[in-house]
Amino acid sequence: MLSFDDPPPVGEAAMPPVGEAAAGTVSSGNGCDPDESRCGRDWPGHTFLGRIDRRLRSELLGLGQIVRFTGGTIMIIEGDTDRDLFILLDGVCKVTGVTPHGAQALLAVRVGGDVVGELAAMDGEPRSATVTAGGAVTARRISAADTNLFLGNHPAVAAEMNRAVAAKLRWSTRRRVDYGDQVKIRLARVLVELAYLHGEAVDDGISIGVLTQPEVGALIGAGEPSAHKALAELRAAGILSTRYRRIVIHDLPTLGTVADGDR
Structure with a gap:
């Protein structure tokens, strides 16, 4: 199963329970x-x-x-x-x-x-x-x-x-509307949009930070195993790489092609 590099410390939660907040x-x-x-x-x-x-x-x-x-x-x-x-x-x-x-x-x-x-x-x-x-x-x-x-x-x-x-x-x-499409297509569409809205230029592409893989799955309405699989396919194709709380898109045009359902 695909996992982010450098896993978080034991006990670190991806999202705190509602109502349990540190004081700002x-x-x-x-x-x-x-x-x-x-x-x-x-x-x-x-x-x-x-x-x-x-x-x-x-x-x-x-x-x-x-x-x-x-x-x-x-x-x-x-x-x-x-x-x-x-x-x-x-x-x-x-x-x-x-x-x-x-x-x-x-x-x-x-x-x-x-x-x-x-x-x-x-x-x-x-x-x-x-x-x-x-x-x-x-x-x-x-x-x-x-x-x-x-x-x-x-x-x-x-x-x-x-x-x-x-x-x-x-x-x-x-x-x-996207929920009727394949998980990989839904994932590609969300990543393209996040890259445009929130991406940060880095030496090897565009970095999207602070999202864990379960959160990516939640964002596209897919279970964690399905999100893992879709990310693994995109990583194997050299389109992106995954790190702890970070996805780096290396080939945005090709990711756009996947989002259009043409690959």
């Missing part, structure tokens, strides 16, 4: 944290922050307070009634939901520049998913009242927030 460190203040000169940085163009005008972005990031979370900290709990919005500045988060059978399913991955918790902030309903820090995460936490006031006064930012919500709905719809 909070730095209060309205402006940029003195040690966090991020307000002027550029985020990827496909993210929420990357699509907002620099002046409006600076104004938005002046709201709320800077919060920092260690890996494994649960930032948002599914079903809770708090309504704060989190704008991710750095780091990676995993979005999970509880299935009807009581199991946790990995729904998405979010990175710096993305926003989480916006649905509860906008409609006042309970949280629809759990968000867990996949490593060190820095975010701007903004109250629902301040969020809605700002969006009401800045239609351009409100439009980008709606666009972010629509993109997430499209992602979930594609995953449901």
Whole structure:
């Protein structure tokens, strides 16, 4: 059976149970944290922050307070009634939901520049998913009242927030439609999308980090043995390699061909 190189220490869990979270460190203040000169940085163009005008972005990031979370900290709990919005500045988060059978399913991955918790902030309903820090995460936490006031006064930012919500709905719809295809095709499609959205250029390709193989399987709706097999086939073909909590794509065009079902 295929396994990641350098297995985690004994007892390390891929995902902490809901409600069992380490405490995040909070730095209060309205402006940029003195040690966090991020307000002027550029985020990827496909993210929420990357699509907002620099002046409006600076104004938005002046709201709320800077919060920092260690890996494994649960930032948002599914079903809770708090309504704060989190704008991710750095780091990676995993979005999970509880299935009807009581199991946790990995729904998405979010990175710096993305926003989480916006649905509860906008409609006042309970949280629809759990968000867990996949490593060190820095975010701007903004109250629902301040969020809605700002969006009401800045239609351009409100439009980008709606666009972010629509993109997430499209992602979930594609995953449901994909379930009728072979596991290897579903895996290739998700990896191509993750490479575009969250990939990091390295010497031998594009690296996608912080996902374990079981989490990859959960993301494509496949059992761990099936995900292992599909990853093994792609690795044997030289398309990618797998390491501990990391997948490196060496041949993205060929992976795209697999995603199209042509190989």
